[in-house]
Amino acid sequence: MAGEPQADCLFCKIAAGEIPATIVRETDTTVAFRDIDPKAPTHVLVIPRAHYPDAASLAAGDPEASAAVLREAGEVAAQERVAGSGYRIVFNTGAGAGQTVFHAHAHVLGGRDLHRLV
DSSP states (O other): OTBSOOTTOHHHHHHTTSSOOOEEEEOSSEEEEEOSSOSSSEEEEEEESSBOSSHHHHHHHOHHHHHHHHHHHHHHHHHTTOTTTOEEEEOOOSGGGTOOSOSOOEEEEESSOOSSOO
16 A cells, blocks of 8 residues: 555665665655665665655655655755755656666755766
8 A cells, every 4th residue: 555664665674774774864754865876976865754656656645745755855965065066856757767666766966067967
């Protein structure tokens, strides 16, 4: 069921503290941690603690959690000192867009010129 933790979800396990990650911020509704395959000097994932398979289902199912993810993405950018120079927030939705973990998450990228993301 959407919103409920999923036993086989990597990000649900990270949010529950069952799998280690380099956590940079936590709130009651979100967890932010470093990506294990960074695409920029700053590459942090911000996830809702509630399980939704992608950004669209998160926004439809829990608009407040969706807003919390975006708010925390901005806080991560400020904490990582990339807010002033510019940063990118990316949601990949679906395998064709590069989503590999089907738990809604925002990528916060910064620390270099992001005109070309790859």
